Amino acid sequence: MTIEEVQNEIIDEFSMFEDWEERYQYMIDLGKTLPLIDEKYKTEDNIIKGCQSKVWVHADMEGDKINFTADSDAIITKGIIAILIRAFSNQHPKNIIEANTDFIDKIGLKEHLSPTRANGLVSMIKQIKLYAIAYQTQLN
Amino acid sequence: MSTAQKHIAFDVENIRQDFPILNRKVNGKPLIYFDNAATSQTPQQVIDVIVDYYTNYNANIHRGVHSLSQEATDAYEQARIKIQKHFNAKHTHEIIYTSGTTHGINLVANGFSSLLKKGDEIIVSALEHHSNIVPWQMLCERTGANLKVIPMNENGELILSEFDSLLNENTKLVFVNHISNALGTINPIEEIIAKAHNVGAAILIDGAQSCPHIKPDVQALDVDFYVCSAHKMCGPTGVGILYGKEDWLKKLPPYQGGGEMIAEVSFEKTTYADLPHKFEAGTPNICGGIAFGAAIDYMNSIGFENIAAYENELLDYATEQLQHIEGLKIYGTAKEKTSVISFNVGTIHPYDIGTILDKMGIAVRTGHHCAQPIMDFYKIPGTIRASFMFYNTKEEIDTFIASLKKAILMLS
Numbered sequence: 153m154t155i156e157e158v159q160n161e162i163i164d165e166f167s168m169f170e171d172w173e174e175r176y177q178y179m180i181d182l183g184k185t186l187p188l189i190d191e192k193y194k195t196e197d198n199i200i201k202g203c204q205s206k207v208w209v210h211a212d213m214e215g216d217k218i219n220f221t222a223d224s225d226a227i228i229t230k231g232i233i234a235i236l237i238r239a240f241s242n243q244h245p246k247n248i249i250e251a252n253t254d255f256i257d258k259i260g261l262k263e264h265l266s267p268t269r270a271n272g273l274v275s276m277i278k279q280i281k282l283y284a285i286a287y288q289t290q291l292n
Numbered sequence: 293m294s295t296a297q298k299h300i301a302f303d304v305e306n307i308r309q310d311f312p313i314l315n316r317k318v319n320g321k322p323l324i325y326f327d328n329a330a331t332s333q334t335p336q337q338v339i340d341v342i343v344d345y346y347t348n349y350n351a352n353i354h355r356g357v358h359s360l361s362q363e364a365t366d367a368y369e370q371a372r373i374k375i376q377k378h379f380n381a382k383h384t385h386e387i388i389y390t391s392g393t394t395h396g397i398n399l400v401a402n403g404f405s406s407l408l409k410k411g412d413e414i415i416v417s418a419l420e421h422h423s424n425i426v427p428w429q430m431l432c433e434r435t436g437a438n439l440k441v442i443p444m445n446e447n448g449e450l451i452l453s454e455f456d457s458l459l460n461e462n463t464k465l466v467f468v469n470h471i472s473n474a475l476g477t478i479n480p481i482e483e484i485i486a487k488a489h490n491v492g493a494a495i496l497i498d499g500a501q502s503c504p505h506i507k508p509d510v511q512a513l514d515v516d517f518y519v520c521s522a523h524k525m526c527g528p529t530g531v532g533i534l535y536g537k538e539d540w541l542k543k544l545p546p547y548q549g550g551g552e553m554i555a556e557v558s559f560e561k562t563t564y565a566d567l568p569h570k571f572e573a574g575t576p577n578i579c580g581g582i583a584f585g586a587a588i589d590y591m592n593s594i595g596f597e598n599i600a601a602y603e604n605e606l607l608d609y610a611t612e613q614l615q616h617i618e619g620l621k622i623y624g625t626a627k628e629k630t631s632v633i634s635f636n637v638g639t640i641h642p643y644d645i646g647t648i649l650d651k652m653g654i655a656v657r658t659g660h661h662c663a664q665p666i667m668d669f670y671k672i673p674g675t676i677r678a679s680f681m682f683y684n685t686k687e688e689i690d691t692f693i694a695s696l697k698k699a700i701l702m703l704s
Binding site: 172173176177180204205206225226227228229 | 319640641643644647648651658659673674702703
């Protein structure tokens with residue numbers, strides 16, 4: 153699936169929820185399914201800045217596609233990363249760089265995009281794109 | 293006074309009418325504002341003063357010959373007198389307007405740069421906000437003085453016997469907050485001030501958290517410097533005061549250069565203005581100063597004794613209810629504390645609980661509360677902090693407890 157197709161799938165899933173409670177319960181459940189980062193990558197260097205909770209993201213290249221793993225000490229944050237990773241993992245770096253992130257807004261998580269929000273969603277997206285840029289440079 | 297009588301004397305429903313923001317909804321739910329230790333809400337009486345200033349007499353103050361300037365100057369200086377009386381300072385010129393507590397601390401720290409030498413000692417407490425740690429670290433770097441810390445016990449109380457052992461003839465300055473922002477501990481500042489003076493040290497008290505709850509008498513306390521912010525006590529942001537004893541303020545050099553703080557200027561030499569203007573360079577927050585005066589009037593109209601009694605009731609009520617929640621741990625259980633409750637539930641991250649509570653219209657603070665040394669002491673990343681003001685109610689606490697239980701259920 154393309155990034156856009158995955159994003160549409162996520163939008164469809166979230167459209168079934170009637171209220172914030174169902175949405176957040178789903179995010180919390182998603183947080184529990186997050187592909188966890190190898191402990192050896194949970195270093196100070198890998199912590200994403202700008203988060204009230206700790207967030208680590210790691211990227212590996214398999215063939216010409218990137219796989220992301222991550223972790224956080226807060227479960228809602230884990231849920232948010234799980235959504236991001238589902239959209240961007242197993243994709244070509246070029247597509248990750250070009251992808252837009254409007255779907256976050258469409259699934260009712262716009263509030264987490266605010267730069268003042270302490271969860272650092274913006275920083276997470278930035279980090280994912282930086283990994284993609286770095287691997288794209290290697291491919292070139 | 294019996295509890296029933298107190299309720300009659302304190303009509304919280306009537307008081308709530310003064311705060312328009314308390315009528316709004318957040319995420320579709322009535323706002324429950326429990327982040328008062330970060331900033332308090334503003335009553336209509338203060339909002340009206342702000343609107344009146346910009347509507348009717350906005351002008352730059354001092355030295356203006358025109359009427360508007362005169363009116364603004366009068367209102368600004370009248371507010372200074374109100375503030376002086378509130379804190380019972382001996383002289384009006386001992387009240388220096390600042391942009392807030394942090395500014396006041398930095399002003400004093402900067403002033404002491406020229407008074408300290410290598411080997412001098414500065415003592416702070418383990419309960420300090422970052423704003424009362426960093427300026428002193430910077431001062432130590434500049435002067436070669438050493439920073440010492442009064443440790444705290446598990447309850448979040450300062451260990452005064454340790455303070456005794458830190459004091460000596462090299463101690464030049466002591467800085468302690470009146471009330472801890474992270475834990476709510478009320479420090480025994482009378483004793484701390486006396487001990488500091490016994491070795492000839494100057495003492496600054498950070499009153500940011502105490503001024504909304506306690507009316508300090510700076511002369512009775514015999515404190516050298518006292519700082520606070522208007523926005524914690526129903527006033528606007530961006531304004532506060534530094535109280536300093538006249539002798540100390542005369543000794544300290546000016547902090548910033550600019551207009552207002554000079555007597556005469558030539559390229560060869562500038563002489564500085566008298567107190568308080570020596571420390572008030574540039575156009576100040578005129579409206580903020582006037583509104584600060586209005587906020588003090590407002591709080592005094594309710595009465596600090598009434599405020600303290602009612603807030604203590606809220607604190608006891610909430611503490612009692614929270615203790616019934618399984619796995620909940622309260623940090624900061626000092627005998628003397630104000631209406632601040634810092635807590636965690638099991639291994640749930642404070643951020644998760646704060647996020648879910650926000651969805652239910654409840655504003656609390658989560659994180660390290662700019663007091664990382666305290667979090668390190670308890671070996672936790674942060675806490676959830678609920679802090680109450682006199683306009684909060686037991687019904688709001690009931691809703692908060694029910695919402696918290698729901699959040700815990702969702703997150704477990």
